[in-house]
Amino acid sequence: MNLLDYLPTIPDFPKPGIMFKDISPLLANQTAFSYAIDQLHELSTHHDFDYILGIESRGFIFATALAQKSKKGLVLARKPNKLPKQVFSENYGLEYGKDSLEIQQDILPKQSKILLIDDVLATGGTLIAAANLVKKSGAKVVGSLVLLEIFELMGRERLLNENIPSNALIKI
Numbered sequence: 827m828n829l830l831d832y833l834p835t836i837p838d839f840p841k842p843g844i845m846f847k848d849i850s851p852l853l854a855n856q857t858a859f860s861y862a863i864d865q866l867h868e869l870s871t872h873h874d875f876d877y878i879l880g881i882e883s884r885g886f887i888f889a890t891a892l893a894q895k896s897k898k899g900l901v902l903a904r905k906p907n908k909l910p911k912q913v914f915s916e917n918y919g920l921e922y923g924k925d926s927l928e929i930q931q932d933i934l935p936k937q938s939k940i941l942l943i944d945d946v947l948a949t950g951g952t953l954i955a956a957a958n959l960v961k962k963s964g965a966k967v968v969g970s971l972v973l974l975e976i977f978e979l980m981g982r983e984r985l986l987n988e989n990i991p992s993n994a995l996i997k998i
């Protein structure tokens with residue numbers, strides 16, 4: 827199955843010049859979605875981890891499915907002002923803007939091993955911010971896994987510079 831058939835490119839969204847990869851058709855096709863989760867789960871087994879960290883919002887979809895399949899807990903990295911307790915925060919830039927992510931300060935046990943999950947790796951800004959939140963918690967990032975990596979935006983290099991191993995089911 828070629829998952830790229832279910833990931834159309836939408837030019838100039840959300841800003842001129844951005845070639846946006848839309849995951850909606852993949853999610854809407856039960857066979858493609860299920861195949862993607864099975865393949866991502868297989869890649870996740872190469873890591874020894876205690877928790878999955880999912881990134882709001884598209885990352886939550888894949889993180890939830892993988893946490894269930896892996897029988898691991900799911901921790902949410904959320905956009906600002908959504909979490910009810912004390913948080914660690916990170917500001918970051920991504921391909922088409924700036925944002926912040928937060929996690930609750932008391933959610934990750936110190937020294938626990940964390941696998942980061944998102945849908946797309948573009949510049950890597952989002953995953954590096956998520957990794958910094960894990961570090962602030964005293965936990966350890968064992969790797970990152972995405973559905974789709976946009977190779978020319980060089981996120982993988984940025985992640986490697988931060989000592990974050992990265993893997994992607996599809997690379998374009």
Ligand SMILES: O=P(O)(O)OC[C@H]1O[C@H](OP(=O)(O)OP(=O)(O)O)[C@H](O)[C@@H]1O
Pocket residue numbers: 881882883884885919920921922925944945946947948949950951952953981
């Ligand atoms: O590698 P980067 O350049 O950081 O870009 C990747 C991020 O961009 C998208 O998130 P977005 O902030 O658009 O949020 P969404 O999931 O809520 O749509 C995507 O879901 C990744 O999290």
Ligand SMILES: Nc1ncnc2[nH]cnc12
Pocket residue numbers: 844845846847848920921922946948949976
């Ligand atoms: N080009 C892109 N398509 C989909 N999601 C993205 N997140 C960052 N860049 C993206």
